[in-house]
Amino acid sequence: MKLEQLRHDKLKAWVEEVAAMCTPKDIYVCDGSTKEYNDCMKKLIDDGLAKVLTKRKNSFSFRSDPSDVARVEDRTYISYPNKEDAGPTNNWMEPNELKEIMKGLYKGSMKNRTMYVIPFSMGPVGSHIAKVGIEITDSPYVVCNMHIMTRVGSKVLDVLGTDGEYIPCLHSVGAPLADGEIDTKWPCAPIEKKYISHFPNENLIWSYGSGYGGNALLGKKCLALRIASAIARREGWMAEHMLILRLTNPEGKRFHIAAAFPSACGKTNLAMLQPTIEGWKCECVGDDIAWMKIGKDGRLYAINPEAGFFGVAPGTSYDSNPMAMESIKENSIFTNCLETDDGDVWWEGKDEAPSHGIDWKGNDWTPGNGENGAHPNARFTAPASQCPVICPDWENPDGVPIDILIFGGRRASTVPLVHEAYDWDHGVFMGSIAASETTAANIGSVGNLRRDPFAMLPFCGYNMGDYFHHWLEMGDKIGDKAPRIFYVNWFRKSPDGKWLWPGFGENARVLKWMCERTEGKVNALDTAIGKIPIEKDLDLKGLDIADNDLKELLKVDTQSWNNEISSIEEHFAKFSHLPDRLKKQLNNLKDRLKK
Numbered sequence: 001m002k003l004e005q006l007r008h009d010k011l012k013a014w015v016e017e018v019a020a021m022c023t024p025k026d027i028y029v030c031d032g033s034t035k036e037y038n039d040c041m042k043k044l045i046d047d048g049l050a051k052v053l054t055k056r057k058n059s060f061s062f063r064s065d066p067s068d069v070a071r072v073e074d075r076t077y078i079s080y081p082n083k084e085d086a087g088p089t090n091n092w093m094e095p096n097e098l099k100e101i102m103k104g105l106y107k108g109s110m111k112n113r114t115m116y117v118i119p120f121s122m123g124p125v126g127s128h129i130a131k132v133g134i135e136i137t138d139s140p141y142v143v144c145n146m147h148i149m150t151r152v153g154s155k156v157l158d159v160l161g162t163d164g165e166y167i168p169c170l171h172s173v174g175a176p177l178a179d180g181e182i183d184t185k186w187p188c189a190p191i192e193k194k195y196i197s198h199f200p201n202e203n204l205i206w207s208y209g210s211g212y213g214g215n216a217l218l219g220k221k222c223l224a225l226r227i228a229s230a231i232a233r234r235e236g237w238m239a240e241h242m243l244i245l246r247l248t249n250p251e252g253k254r255f256h257i258a259a260a261f262p263s264a265c266g267k268t269n270l271a272m273l274q275p276t277i278e279g280w281k282c283e284c285v286g287d288d289i290a291w292m293k294i295g296k297d298g299r300l301y302a303i304n305p306e307a308g309f310f311g312v313a314p315g316t317s318y319d320s321n322p323m324a325m326e327s328i329k330e331n332s333i334f335t336n337c338l339e340t341d342d343g344d345v346w347w348e349g350k351d352e353a354p355s356h357g358i359d360w361k362g363n364d365w366t367p368g369n370g371e372n373g374a375h376p377n378a379r380f381t382a383p384a385s386q387c388p389v390i391c392p393d394w395e396n397p398d399g400v401p402i403d404i405l406i407f408g409g410r411r412a413s414t415v416p417l418v419h420e421a422y423d424w425d426h427g428v429f430m431g432s433i434a435a436s437e438t439t440a441a442n443i444g445s446v447g448n449l450r451r452d453p454f455a456m457l458p459f460c461g462y463n464m465g466d467y468f469h470h471w472l473e474m475g476d477k478i479g480d481k482a483p484r485i486f487y488v489n490w491f492r493k494s495p496d497g498k499w500l501w502p503g504f505g506e507n508a509r510v511l512k513w514m515c516e517r518t519e520g521k522v523n524a525l526d527t528a529i530g531k532i533p534i535e536k537d538l539d540l541k542g543l544d545i546a547d548n549d550l551k552e553l554l555k556v557d558t559q560s561w562n563n564e565i566s567s568i569e570e571h572f573a574k575f576s577h578l579p580d581r582l583k584k585q586l587n588n589l590k591d592r593l594k595k
């Protein structure tokens with residue numbers, strides 16, 4: 001579609017303004033058609049950036065620049081006029097200063113490239129819960145991924161009409177082309193020139209220098225989490241880094257669960273798990289983001305604003321996550337996987353390694369040559385509709401009523417397999433002190449323990465202390481209709497470094513216990529940190545687990561938790577906006593530990 005066809009004057013003016021700054025060779029307004037996807041992909045293939053996978057229908061493999069493989073938290077900004085509004089956990093710069101720097105970078109940045117205008121909807125098009133965004137980008141890779149991850153096209157412009165509201169999202173890979181030059185490899189800017197910037201007061205996103213995932217597909221982390229969390233606070237709802245699933249018990253009773261784990265800590269896997277316990281069924285509503293609002297009946301309802309999965313490839317297999325494997329059989333994009341000689345992709349943990357392939361850096365690879373075949377943060381992009389266990393209600397604009405909220409993370413020690421909050425405030429406290437070993441989903445060190453409150457550390461679009469307040473206030477509004485809150489850790493290890501818990505489909509055993517807790521069918525043991533299962537109440541039928549391992553998994557060690565206290569105090573000390581109710585929770589925990 002041509003720019004002249006845009007009927008929305010404000011949008012047209014913004015597109016023209018950006019074009020004047022970025023000086024692309026032409027402008028193309030996306031209609032969301034298959035032809036458009038194919039044309040963009042063809043360009044990427046012709047330029048040598050994409051490879052057709054002959055083993056998977058309509059699927060393609062990409063290798064990014066080795067420097068552009070993950071989100072860049074150090075280069076991500078939450079920009080309010082006052083630093084205090086961004087809070088102690090976000091990078092901050094004054095909006096005018098940040099815009100001046102970025103305008104300098106955007107100047108001419110799309111030279112000799114097409115500027116694509118992508119109208120997209122987060123949430124079903126036209127539904128009362130959906131938000132419209134317009135992403136301007138110079139990356140056809142972004143166009144193809146946005147086609148899968150969001151609802152793109154003319155139908156979104158129809159909803160906008162001549163004066164509808166939208167969230168402007170500007171993106172450039174930051175690699176202008178010289179006359180006659182074409183891309184020979186993944187275009188991006190060096191790390192120090194990358195900026196992933198958010199201006200929540202203006203509902204505005206500016207991203208520069210990266211073509212990768214959460215840095216470039218601006219509907220996802222930038223809009224649906226950072227900007228949406230700030231909107232949600234103003235409007236009284238919640239935008240969370242959570243999967244959503246429906247669990248049905250053998251009697252046909254449904255439970256809806258939303259769970260927040262940090263990046264690469266198991267959301268996609270839990271969202272589509274295949275329960276190993278008889279008669280239980282799981283259906284996936286979403287694997288990364290939940291927007292939750294209080295419904296007419298006073299309960300909390302969640303929708304998945306996305307339309308696809310941008311999932312971690314390594315570790316995904318028919319054993320660990322068969323439903324993800326089925327979802328990516330066709331019509332999928334793979335980024336930074338190993339390309340096999342027979343036209344497929346492979347990654348560590350998938351199945352038997354091929355005897356030869358081209359690794360994610362583009363080098364010859366053989367098993368045991370000391371290199372990763374796939375980057376640890378290699379990703380697949382696949383339509384959610386292709387998941388065999390996608391929930392029939394996954395696009396229901398009213399969402400699903402949440403019974404259970406879960407927090408968690410990767411902890412080799414200290415944190416038990418599962419514990420339950422005493423009440424909402426205690427649950428919010430648990431979320432606020434959530435901690436996890438860092439993963440390859442961000443550029444930076446991997447395996448370092450850090451606090452990642454509510455799995456939102458990289459995604460909260462305002463002062464995290466105010467975010468804690470917001471959670472408490474939501475609890476006050478929901479009252480006795482509030483979901484129960486639990487905390488899980490699938491990643492506890494034995495002293496010799498082995499996982500104590502088998503994880504994946506077996507996690508259904510823990511979910512079953514939670515469901516039975518909400519129904520009042522089972523009791524629990526009170527400990528200093530919360531309620532834990534009585535061993536006999538965990539359904540371990542058919543699971544071969546050593547008694548000692550189970551004891552270790554459920555252990556709440558007073559010494560370790562006493563050590564944890566000083567780390568929590570340090571964490572809380574950062575927040576000048578820390579709610580008194582969380583200080584009280586910390587004191588309660590200390591008191592219980594003394595008993």
Ligand code: GTP
Pocket residue numbers: 261262263264265266267268269270287288310311312313314315316320441490491499502503504507
């Ligand atoms: P983002 O997309 O980054 O937000 O991540 P995510 O939370 O969806 O993580 P994902 O489910 O993709 O899991 C990341 C890694 O953790 C994969 O390599 C999985 O194989 C592994 N993993 C997931 N669930 C489990 C589990 O229950 N146990 C163990 N040991 N590993 C798991």
Ligand code: SPV
Pocket residue numbers: 070071212213214215220221262263264288310441442
């Ligand atoms: C995450 O890092 O939490 C992701 C992947 O879900 S990305 O979209 O790249 O942020």
Ligand code: MN
Pocket residue numbers: 241262263264288
């Ligand atoms: Mn995520």
